[in-house]
Amino acid sequence: MSKTPVIAFVSPKGGVGKTTAALTLASEFIHQTGERISLIDADPNYPFKRWAALSRKPHNLDIICDESEETILDNIERAKQSSKAVLIDLEGTKNMRVTYAVSKADLVIIPVQGSILDANEAAEAIKLVKRTEKGFSRKIDYAILFTRLPAALLTRNFLDISDQLKKAEIQVLDAQLIEREAFKTLFSTGRCLHDLSAGHVSGLEKAKADASNYAHAVMDRLRQQSTQSIQAA
Amino acid sequence: MTIIENDRAKLSLDFDDVEEGAPMSRPEIEQLVEQISEEVGFRSRSPLTAPAKSELTLPEQPKRRARFKTGRTYPFNTKIKPEAYELICQLSDEATEVEQRPVSMAEIIERALDRMQKSS
Numbered sequence: 001m002s003k004t005p006v007i008a009f010v011s012p013k014g015g016v017g018k019t020t021a022a023l024t025l026a027s028e029f030i031h032q033t034g035e036r037i038s039l040i041d042a043d044p045n046y047p048f049k050r051w052a053a054l055s056r057k058p059h060n061l062d063i064i065c066d067e068s069e070e071t072i073l074d075n076i077e078r079a080k081q082s083s084k085a086v087l088i089d090l091e092g093t094k095n096m097r098v099t100y101a102v103s104k105a106d107l108v109i110i111p112v113q114g115s116i117l118d119a120n121e122a123a124e125a126i127k128l129v130k131r132t133e134k135g136f137s138r139k140i141d142y143a144i145l146f147t148r149l150p151a152a153l154l155t156r157n158f159l160d161i162s163d164q165l166k167k168a169e170i171q172v173l174d175a176q177l178i179e180r181e182a183f184k185t186l187f188s189t190g191r192c193l194h195d196l197s198a199g200h201v202s203g204l205e206k207a208k209a210d211a212s213n214y215a216h217a218v219m220d221r222l223r224q225q226s227t228q229s230i231q232a233a
Numbered sequence: 234m235t236i237i238e239n240d241r242a243k244l245s246l247d248f249d250d251v252e253e254g255a256p257m258s259r260p261e262i263e264q265l266v267e268q269i270s271e272e273v274g275f276r277s278r279s280p281l282t283a284p285a286k287s288e289l290t291l292p293e294q295p296k297r298r299a300r301f302k303t304g305r306t307y308p309f310n311t312k313i314k315p316e317a318y319e320l321i322c323q324l325s326d327e328a329t330e331v332e333q334r335p336v337s338m339a340e341i342i343e344r345a346l347d348r349m350q351k352s353s
Contacts, residue, residue: 003248012275032244069278073262084246094275099266128273135269136257219244226248 004080005222007087008105010128013121014092016111017147019047020183021214022089025109027192028215029085030058038079040088042066042097047187048089054190061192069097076104094124102132107221108142109173114149114158119165126170141225143173145214151178151206175210175217182207305339 007025009018026039041048041063052063062083066075072088079086088101102108110125112118122144133140144165149158165172177183185201186193193211198204257265270276321338328336 005246005248029244029246033246035246073259093277095277096266096270096275099270099273099275100262103262103266124274128269128275131269131273135265215244222248
């Protein structure tokens with residue numbers, strides 16, 4: 001039987017790009033695999049409800065609006081049955097629903113912008129992942145994803161943080177999301193990245209290249225983890 | 234499983250299923266999640282449903298002083314046994330009826346404390 005990977009987007013802080021990172025990944029998975037993907041919207045502001053209301057989402061992307069910590073486990077289980085990958089976009093707070101989602105996740109992606117404050121918040125998310133992994137006795141991988149990076153050059157701040165994370169042996173995803181107009185356009189148009197045309201936005205090809213690298217980096221981590229689990233079993 | 238290394242051409246979402254030990258019961262999961270959340274400080278709870286934003290606007294009321302100023306301003310929030318809560322409610326209802334004025338739960342607790350102090 002095939003296992004459905006569950007990927008949760010976690011950050012105790014809002015506005016770091018969780019929702020964009022989730023939609024970009026879902027969009028890329030659908031484009032590259034053509035499989036059915038579920039995206040659980042577990043943010044009380046329901047950004048994906050509004051996005052889907054524009055009626056341009058791909059037919060094989062299911063948006064599930066989760067209500068609370070009492071419904072998230074059932075929603076994850078149902079989504080696992082009906083799709084090939086489950087992505088969960090969580091609220092940017094230290095919520096118990098986050099722990100529920102992490103307990104079911106195979107990979108937790110922690111979006112971080114290039115500021116030290118963000119990095120501190122990320123440390124709390126990592127602590128949660130580690131503690132949940134131990135409590136539930138199952139492998140839960142995590143990786144920091146740098147988001148909203150300036151396109152022109154890598155800032156000093158970013159390099160400093162990146163360096164500090166490496167020294168602390170914190171897992172960083174082998175791809176970044178640059179702040180691009182195309183990613184913002186997804187939400188204003190209700191489309192996926194590959195349904196945008198050059199007329200919608202400039203720099204689309206670069207955004208597609210970023211998205212592809214990002215999806216491959218996520219996949220590499222999932223495969224690596226899957227291989228380790230099989231070796232351990 | 235098929236491991237496609239550095240396959241940049243096409244992604245595949247096929248993963249072999251791996252047994253993950255004995256499944257836990259729902260109460261076990263809930264208890265563990267609560268414990269972990271407490272430990273790492275992810276303890277806030279989401280509301281069951283988002284508060285509905287009312288589109289109705291209430292007619293403006295003239296500002297006036299609240300009728301029942303009780304002088305009780307200190308917040309006191311705790312958990313008690315359901316039966317103790319019921320008893321406070323019952324005593325409050327009874328006193329309200331007998332005295333023909335609202336006797337709050339706070340006042341019932343204060344009277345109980347008063348009696349304890351006097352009897353000791």
